[in-house]
Amino acid sequence: MAMNERLPDFGDLIRALARLQPKDEQSKREIANLLGFEFARPLPVLPPTPPPPPKKPDDLPVPIDEMQTSASSAGSMAAPSSVAFNTDVLPSVLRPLPSNTAPPNWGMAAPLAPPAATRRERPPPEPLLVPRWTRGILSAALGGRGAGGEIDIEAVVRIISDARPFRSVPRRIAPRFGRGVQVLVDGAESMLPFIEDQAWLTERIRLVAGRDRTEVIGVDGGEDNTFIAGAGTRLAWTDYFPQFVPLPGVVAILLSDLGIGRMPLAPWTMPDQWLSFANGLRRRGVPLVAIVPYPRERWPAALKGAIPIVHWDTRTTARSARRAVETRLRQTERSTA
Numbered sequence: 001m002a003m004n005e006r007l008p009d010f011g012d013l014i015r016a017l018a019r020l021q022p023k024d025e026q027s028k029r030e031i032a033n034l035l036g037f038e039f040a041r042p043l044p045v046l047p048p049t050p051p052p053p054p055k056k057p058d059d060l061p062v063p064i065d066e067m068q069t070s071a072s073s074a075g076s077m078a079a080p081s082s083v084a085f086n087t088d089v090l091p092s093v094l095r096p097l098p099s100n101t102a103p104p105n106w107g108m109a110a111p112l113a114p115p116a117a118t119r120r121e122r123p124p125p126e127p128l129l130v131p132r133w134t135r136g137i138l139s140a141a142l143g144g145r146g147a148g149g150e151i152d153i154e155a156v157v158r159i160i161s162d163a164r165p166f167r168s169v170p171r172r173i174a175p176r177f178g179r180g181v182q183v184l185v186d187g188a189e190s191m192l193p194f195i196e197d198q199a200w201l202t203e204r205i206r207l208v209a210g211r212d213r214t215e216v217i218g219v220d221g222g223e224d225n226t227f228i229a230g231a232g233t234r235l236a237w238t239d240y241f242p243q244f245v246p247l248p249g250v251v252a253i254l255l256s257d258l259g260i261g262r263m264p265l266a267p268w269t270m271p272d273q274w275l276s277f278a279n280g281l282r283r284r285g286v287p288l289v290a291i292v293p294y295p296r297e298r299w300p301a302a303l304k305g306a307i308p309i310v311h312w313d314t315r316t317t318a319r320s321a322r323r324a325v326e327t328r329l330r331q332t333e334r335s336t337a
Helices: 010-020 025-034 064-076 131-142 153-161 189-209 240-244 271-283 318-336
Strands: 143-146 174-177 181-186 214-221 227-230 251-255 288-292 309-311
Touching (some): 189 214, 271 288
């Protein structure tokens, strides 16, 4: 009785089974009953469940199209309060909103900003001149022209051989900074691919020559061998020579292709027009230097010996620009002697 008054102890059961070592299930059950345990009977082994019989054709689900057709045909009749349907077969039914409900104004929603990782800014264009050489190149091109160089021995010999009197000592024309700079930006359609390069070089000219000594205007060939120019919109441009010719000694820098890269069906300025333009400035004491973004072999032959031309390219150096200007000065000197 004392054994049954306390709770059964699994330790006693384990030790009893280990000491007695019963051989069959009946002996194990009796030992467990003596120690206060109720030995569970083993579960009966059930036979395997047979598979369900195949469905008859009448039990197959009705296709969705047929159910919708039957539902629409029965719409004129009284609709039942609730319709039981299999959600695995039928799709969800969208129900219209009440008429007094205002639809959301999706068009006024602010657009979402693109993710930071997808934002890409256009890189700045690479200049056509090497930045560290630009100042030297522009200094060579911006120098004014004057007879302040060395004594011209060849001119002296020619005057003596012609038995002409000396009115002044002939000197070589040498570059020198003049009274200022006038930047002529070619506004032809063929210069549209270089519009950012024109802006970049114009700003560098202002830095080299001084903003207070630099004037920037647009220029383009007009009708009857004339040129129009202006500082604002093209519709307001007027004739260049009566309005915009600078004072003698000011250097004119022309940023142009000289009509080399002309576009189909677009007006373009012929080399003879640029030659007339350069001669008109020279008669007024204004030297002209052209900076052209095309190689020498494409320059118009009529302009190579008429005006100094500097190649607008990364291979151009201050030395080559100075050589181009001084070569043209020597040609001018021989033609005027």
